[in-house]
Amino acid sequence: MFARTSRIAIAAATTVLALGAAAVTANAAPAPGPAPKNCVLNVDSGSMQCYGTFRDAVTASTDGRITDAPLSGKHIDQKLADRLKDSSGIAGAESVQLGVVYTDSNYGGSALVLTGGSGCGSGNGRDAQINLEGTWNNSVSSLTTLSCWLELWDAPNTSGVHQEYQQSTSYVGDAMNDRASSIALL
Numbered sequence: 001m002f003a004r005t006s007r008i009a010i011a012a013a014t015t016v017l018a019l020g021a022a023a024v025t026a027n028a029a030p031a032p033g034p035a036p037k038n039c040v041l042n043v044d045s046g047s048m049q050c051y052g053t054f055r056d057a058v059t060a061s062t063d064g065r066i067t068d069a070p071l072s073g074k075h076i077d078q079k080l081a082d083r084l085k086d087s088s089g090i091a092g093a094e095s096v097q098l099g100v101v102y103t104d105s106n107y108g109g110s111a112l113v114l115t116g117g118s119g120c121g122s123g124n125g126r127d128a129q130i131n132l133e134g135t136w137n138n139s140v141s142s143l144t145t146l147s148c149w150l151e152l153w154d155a156p157n158t159s160g161v162h163q164e165y166q167q168s169t170s171y172v173g174d175a176m177n178d179r180a181s182s183i184a185l186l
Contacts, residue, residue: 036103037110037135038073042095043128043185044116054111061097061113062087073102073111076144081168085146098128098185100144103135105171107142110135120148120185128185131156140180144168152180 038057039050051057054076058069065087069080084097095115103109120127127148132140143150145168152172154160163176164186171177 036072038113039111040113040115041130042115043098043130046130057111057113058084061095061115063095072108073100073144074106074108076100076107081144081146097146098148099146099150101136101140101150101180101183102142102144103139105141105177107144107170109141110139112136114148114183114185116185126158126184126186129158129182130185131182132180137181138178141172141177142170143172148185151184151186152176153182153184154179156181158182158184 037050038052038054039048040057040061041048049060051060053071054073055067055069055071059067062084066080066083070076087097095117096119098114098116098120100107100114101112103111114130116128118127132138140152143152143165145165149164149166151158151162151164153162154176159182161175161179162184163173165172172180
């Protein structure tokens with residue numbers, strides 16, 4: 001009788017340990033979330049191309065003039081911002097770096113680099129406008145101004161509630177966070 005009880009106890013303990021190990025393994029390795037997108041949007045043509053890193057997006061948006069940007073847009077500094085502004089003044093430059101919007105505060109998450117054929121008058125009127133679609137609609141939380149001031153609107157076609165940003169902003173504020181559906185470039 002003792003031997004039979006011991007075998008049952010050992011079998012039960014082994015089953016409990018196996019189930020516990022499976023639960024720990026399942027909880028220890030959650031599925032990774034989607035990798036941040038790093039895209040370049042030409043506001044003149046509406047064409048968008050996405051890349052694996054922010055560096056690749058900047059290299060593409062500057063036609064290869066800047067190849068040493070950080071891997072993540074979160075690490076953009078004033079020196080890089082100045083280089084991005086200046087890169088459009090180089091002879092033969094096809095696009096001007098207008099600004100960058102990010103899906104997370106503090107310049108994190110996915111980054112959308114805005115480019116166009118000409119710069120902005122910085123507050124002298126609307127130079128361009130775009131509707132945000134897909135990943136970008138209702139997801140902007142921070143932004144970097146380059147050649148343009150950026151004005152976020154909570155509805156398509158630059159309508160509804162809006163807020164203008166004249167400088168880089170690590171958090172667009174509660175009124176506009178994750179609400180922008182369109183952008184005016186000033």
